[in-house]
Amino acid sequence: MALNYLWIAFFIVAFVVALIKLIFTGDTEIFKLIIDGMFDSSEVAVMKIALPLAGVMTFFMGLLNVGERAGAINFLARLVGPFFNRLFPEIPKNHPANGQMIMNFSANMLGLDNAATPFGLKAMQSLQELNPSKDVASNAQIMFMVLHSAGPVLIPLSIMAQRSIYGAADPSDIFIPCLIATYVATVTGLLFVAIRQRINLFDKVILSWLGGISLFIGLVLWYFSSIPKEQIEVVSKIASNVILFTFIISFLLGALRKKVDVFSAFIEGAKGGFETSVKIIPYLVAMLVAIGALRNSGALTWVVDGMKFAFSLTGINTDFTDALPTALMHPLSGGGSRAMMIDTMKTFGADSFAGRLSCVFQGSSDTIFYVLALYFGSVNIRNTRYTLWAGLTADLVSVITAIWVSYIFFH
Secondary structure: OHHHHHHHHHHHHHHHHHHHHHHHOOOOOHHHHHHHHHHHHHHHHHHHHHHHHHHHHHHHHHHHHHHHHHOHHHHHHHHHHHHHHHHOOOOOOOOHHHHHHHHHHHHHHOOOHHHHHHHHHHHHHHHHHHOOOOOEOOHHHHHHHHHHHOOOOOOOHHHHHHHHHOOOOOHHHHHHHHHHHHHHHHHHHHHHHHHHOOOOOOOHHHHHHHHHHHHHHHHHHHHHHHOOHHHHHHHHHHHHHHHHHHHHHHHHHHHHHOOOOHHHHHHHHHHHHHHHHHHOHHHHHHHHHHHHHHHHHOHHHHHHHHHHHHHHHHOOOOHHHHHHHHHHHOOOOHHHHHHHHHHHHHHHOOOOHHHHHHHHHHHOOOOHHHHHHHHHHHOOOOEOOOHHHHHHHHHHHHHHHHHHHHHHHHO
């Protein structure tokens, strides 16, 4: 219901803002801009997201089927079983969904979005098979979506690349702030959902896994802070792609070892990739068109200007407000927030405080509205319960953390 009302509100707010601009400022182009943007957003949803995704989906869905036949997914499920059995008590032990989710999280952490999406959609389909109410999000699906949308990305490669393009002296200097912000966001999302689902967070298995993950994050921070800055991007790029290709090879070799007809298994699994890509088109169009209308109306600009004025009245430093468009757009549209990030770097400079902070915003969480439309749309879930509010809470915490660590590192 929350998503329903927010979706309607996007159009109403866009219309009201455009009407005000037409009447009071004489902007005769504003409604044309919004309508043109709606057509463009519809095209982007289908031609630049859903259809290109079909090829990636087809390959990785086929690969996942090979991995399941080889026993690799079940191995991952057993490996993380003790931890996931506490976080996802509805999922049977050693269920393939556990392995599929860990594949999704692993690809996300490596910054490999194209690989993470097929793994995540397959996991969502497996969770839907266990869901007793097919149009209502289950507890397990909510936990998975919130952890995914918090965006635990270890290495923000694409953001570093954009910083390099726009002349940053050290493109990787946002790495540690991004990692801190995204980790805090992930823990916040986990706590929000765990409290709502009455999961015992003081269970020794949960505490030991969270402690181990925290230690791993700390070691990554220590390692990358100890090597020359120019090596960070090179090392992370090599490591992430080598790890992904190792997964692929291990699936294929494992299937050969079990005498699986690998090619037939791949084709069987790949058939579902295109079907899933087509199924999500209506949900993507709905969300991207609404977000485009809100953005093109100028409503977000008004919000940023209002926040800048409000913060200026408190007497606190308001340098962070120049980067807020990226933070406000990020829950709505990954492409839109990336455009805001680039615009901030172009306007203020890649090495300015606003330029760096906008990059930290971009790298500290995922796009919650897009994620909801994509993943829940793939299994036809209409009632997402409190998923949106959990995701937005994690995003808000990531924004606050990003501002805090950026003032420490860059101001």
